[in-house]
Amino acid sequence: MEPKVAMEFVERTMKKNPDVVGVTFIMTIDQSKLSTSNTPFAMLDEHSAIKGEQEILFTMHTVFRVVEMKQTAKNNRLWEVQLAITDDNDPQLSTLTNRIKEEIDGRGWHRMGKLMLKVGHFDQAEELYQELLKNASDDTETTFIYYMLGMLKNRQGKYPDAVKFYEKSLEIYRKTLPEDHASLADLYNDMGLVYKNMGEYSKALEYCEKGLEIKKKALPPTHPLLATSYSNIGGVYSSMGEYSKALEYYKKALKIR
Numbered sequence: 001m002e003p004k005v006a007m008e009f010v011e012r013t014m015k016k017n018p019d020v021v022g023v024t025f026i027m028t029i030d031q032s033k034l035s036t037s038n039t040p041f042a043m044l045d046e047h048s049a050i051k052g053e054q055e056i057l058f059t060m061h062t063v064f065r066v067v068e069m070k071q072t073a074k075n076n077r078l079w080e081v082q083l084a085i086t087d088d089n090d091p092q093l094s095t096l097t098n099r100i101k102e103e104i105d106g107r108g109w110h111r112m113g114k115l116m117l118k119v120g121h122f123d124q125a126e127e128l129y130q131e132l133l134k135n136a137s138d139d140t141e142t143t144f145i146y147y148m149l150g151m152l153k154n155r156q157g158k159y160p161d162a163v164k165f166y167e168k169s170l171e172i173y174r175k176t177l178p179e180d181h182a183s184l185a186d187l188y189n190d191m192g193l194v195y196k197n198m199g200e201y202s203k204a205l206e207y208c209e210k211g212l213e214i215k216k217k218a219l220p221p222t223h224p225l226l227a228t229s230y231s232n233i234g235g236v237y238s239s240m241g242e243y244s245k246a247l248e249y250y251k252k253a254l255k256i257r
Helices: 005-017 031-036 091-103 108-118 122-134 140-158 159-176 182-197 200-217 224-240 243-256
Strands: 022-028 042-045 056-058 064-071 080-085
Touching: 005 080, 108 122, 108 140, 122 140, 122 182, 122 200, 140 159, 140 182, 159 182, 182 200, 200 224, 224 243
Parallel strands: 022 080
Antiparallel strands: 042 056, 064 080
C-alpha cells in the first residue's frame, strides 16, 4: 500500500482512540529471493476499486522476518516494524516449520484438533473430538481421542474431567497392551501432572514414576524425554515442600540437558 495512505489510516484511528498505539508494517521484498520463494504476490493497481492505494496481495502462507521495530521520532505513539520476505532457503524458517509439523502431526481432522488445542480454541476442539469419537474406527483411535480430550480439559484447568478422559484412555490401553508398554509413558506422565495440579501429590508421584520407569526401559539414558520426566517429578516434590528430593530430580534433569 502507498505509505501515505497507510499512515492516514493509522493516524485517523489514533485520533479516535487516544489510548491505542499505532503500528505500520513496512515490507521489503528482495527481488533476488523471488526465484527461490513459493510466496507469490500481485500488484492490484489495475484491479482495485481505489487505484491510488497501490495495494499488494500476498498468498495466505506468506512469512516475513521481523528486521527492526522502532518508535517514530515525530510521535511516541507510532511504531514502525520493518519486515523482510523469507524464501524457501531460510534455515531458521525451515527449523520453525519442521518444529510445527512435529507438534501438529497426524492426518485430517485429527491434525485440525491438535492445531485448535495449540491456539487455545478449546470449545471448537472439544466439539471436533466428540464428533470424531462417535465415528472412531477402532480402539486405537478411540484411545487417542480420549487422550486428547484429557489434554484439552487439563489445559482448561478442568482437572477432574481431564482425569476421567485419561482413565478412559488408560482402560482401553490396558486391555490390549502390557502395563509397561512405551505408548503408556506419556499418558501416565500427563495423569501425574493433572493430579499434581489437583494437589493429590501421592497419585501424582505414582503416575509420574510409572511414566519414568517405562521411558528408562525404552530410551537411552541421555534422552531429553527422561530429563522432562525427572523435572516433572522434581516439580511434584517441590509442591509437596520436599525440596531436597526436588533438587535431586532437578539435578538429574539438568545433567541430561
